[in-house]
Amino acid sequence: MTASSSTRTTDSPHRLAHEELRSLCEAAVRGAGGSADMASALARATVDAEARGKTAVGAAHLPDYLDALRSGRLDGAAEPRVTGSRAAALTVDAANGTAQQAFESVIDDLVGRARDAGVAVLSIHRSFTAGELGYYARRLAAQGLIALTGSNSPALVSVHGAREAVTGTNPMAFALPHPDGPRMFDQAASATAWVNVRAAADRGEAIPDGWALDPQGEPTTDAAAGMLGALLPFGGAKAANIALMIELLAVLSGGEFSLDAAPFDAGEDPPSVGLFAVAIDPTAFDPGYADRAEEHLQRLTAEHGVDFGRRKTPPSHIDLSRDVYEALARSIPADTAQEGAS
Numbered sequence: 605m606t607a608s609s610s611t612r613t614t615d616s617p618h619r620l621a622h623e624e625l626r627s628l629c630e631a632a633v634r635g636a637g638g639s640a641d642m643a644s645a646l647a648r649a650t651v652d653a654e655a656r657g658k659t660a661v662g663a664a665h666l667p668d669y670l671d672a673l674r675s676g677r678l679d680g681a682a683e684p685r686v687t688g689s690r691a692a693a694l695t696v697d698a699a700n701g702t703a704q705q706a707f708e709s710v711i712d713d714l715v716g717r718a719r720d721a722g723v724a725v726l727s728i729h730r731s732f733t734a735g736e737l738g739y740y741a742r743r744l745a746a747q748g749l750i751a752l753t754g755s756n757s758p759a760l761v762s763v764h765g766a767r768e769a770v771t772g773t774n775p776m777a778f779a780l781p782h783p784d785g786p787r788m789f790d791q792a793a794s795a796t797a798w799v800n801v802r803a804a805a806d807r808g809e810a811i812p813d814g815w816a817l818d819p820q821g822e823p824t825t826d827a828a829a830g831m832l833g834a835l836l837p838f839g840g841a842k843a844a845n846i847a848l849m850i851e852l853l854a855v856l857s858g859g860e861f862s863l864d865a866a867p868f869d870a871g872e873d874p875p876s877v878g879l880f881a882v883a884i885d886p887t888a889f890d891p892g893y894a895d896r897a898e899e900h901l902q903r904l905t906a907e908h909g910v911d912f913g914r915r916k917t918p919p920s921h922i923d924l925s926r927d928v929y930e931a932l933a934r935s936i937p938a939d940t941a942q943e944g945a946s
Contacts, residue, residue, distance in 0.1 A: 617923035625922050626651050629666060632935040636673040637680035645704040653736040655918035660799045661736040663924055667931045668869055669702070669732070676872045678702065678732050684709045688857065692721040695857040698731035700874040703755065706731055707740055707881070714883055715747045722888030726881040727857035733757050733868045734879050737775040738790035744883045745779035745786030748894075753777045754850040755879040758865040761794045762834040763844035767821025769834035772862040772877070773798055774850040780897060781886075785915035787901065793847035794835040801830050854878040 620628065629647035634640065646669060653662035672678035682701025686694060694714055698706035706728045717724035734740070734755040744751035757772030775797075777790030795815045804811050805827035816830030817823060824830055837843035855861055859878020866873035886893035904910040924932075 617925055618929040619921045619923050621921055622651050622655065622918075625654065625663065625924070628929075628932055628936075629663065632666065632670060632932040633673070633680075635935040635937050636670040638669075638673055638678075639680055639682075641708070642680060642682070642702055642705045645708045646702060648708075649704045649735055649739045651922070652739050652742070654922045656736075656738070656916070658736050658738070660797060660803065663922075663932065664803075664928050665735060665799060667928075670931075670935050672732060672868065672874075677866070677868065677874050679874070684728075686710065686713075688727075692717055692724045694724065694726045696726065696728045697858075698728050700730050700876060701732065703728055703731040703734040703879045704739070707743070707879070711743060714881065715744065715749065718744075718749055718883035718885050723882065723884045726879075726883070728879040729855070729857040729859040730874070730876045731859070731879060733875060733877060734775075736790065737777040738779070738788050740879070740881055741777035741779035741790065742786045742788055744881065745781045745788065748781045748885070748887075750781070750884040750886055751777070751779045752882040752884075753880065754854055756851040756854040756859065756862050756865070756877050757798075758867050758875050758877070759862040760798050760835050761837060761847060762817055762821075763837055763847055764841060767817065767834075770863060771844075771847045771851055772865075773835065774847040774854070774862070776846070776850050780913070781894060782898065782915065787913035787915065789913050791838075793837055793843050793850060795838040796835070798835060801827050801835065805831050853880045856880055 626647045629650045630643040633643035633646050650662050650666050673680045679700040682699040684696050684698045684701060684706035687697045688695030694710055696706045696710055714724055714726050737753055737755060740753040741751040754776040756774050759769040759771060760773055761769055761771050763771055773792040773794040775790055775792040779786040779788035801811055810825045811827045811830060813825060814836055816835050817833040818829040819832045837847055851862055855878045860876045865875040865877050868875045901912050
């Protein structure tokens, strides 16, 4: 493969076009033992996150998948399969593969069911952690559907006064269709994403008050101590309730509860968590809903300064740090990398 960064200095970012980054990610996943389908699904989600500026869950997060493939926490040969089906419900076993691949395998079916029934629900179980949740919601909204998605993770967050982690960061995302691209928000139930605390610890930086507890259950601004303790929910009991609600929906078809899920970044056991997606066809309720919703959102912006989920024009190129680029490149067999560079 080629990259437009080839003439840059070693300290400058590696600048890649979207297709270059996609090829790099696919090659890295294949090099770590992932199947072609897994590589394609992960690469698409990674590029999408980077294009939206969600770098913490973009290329910088992909090495977590690569390490999991090498360690056995993620099965590179996994083949997701539908294990349950009703008119407006789909259950998919990710077979200890990725949620992205499992979602990709049934998205067309899910969209068709939502259009036929007005609403359809997907439940995925036995998957690796889901990455950027907004990716799933945007994919559905791009098909003209309203989407609500959520997933759980291994226990990383303290809720309702617990002094240790008892639930996951459990993100949720909501998206509305729009001709210029979906309007969407996604957020974790924790005050920040776990990867942000890890990044601060790697840099030796402090974290804000209210982000984490140390291993003794006391509030801390030490990122390293927070990594060993627990994250905090963003809004006290209210966010704690959201975290538990998301978890109960995410494990609907058999995903592990967060307390029972193995770590996604250590060991050999897969986390086997879950994900759900609700897809709603607004035309089943009101053919004019999309226009009404957009008029209302524009009013909120014009009259009150509220800018909800507006799509930003993605950059034509993605800048990867030297460390991230090299982490991906190291996963590619030398003969493959040489062939791509020819």
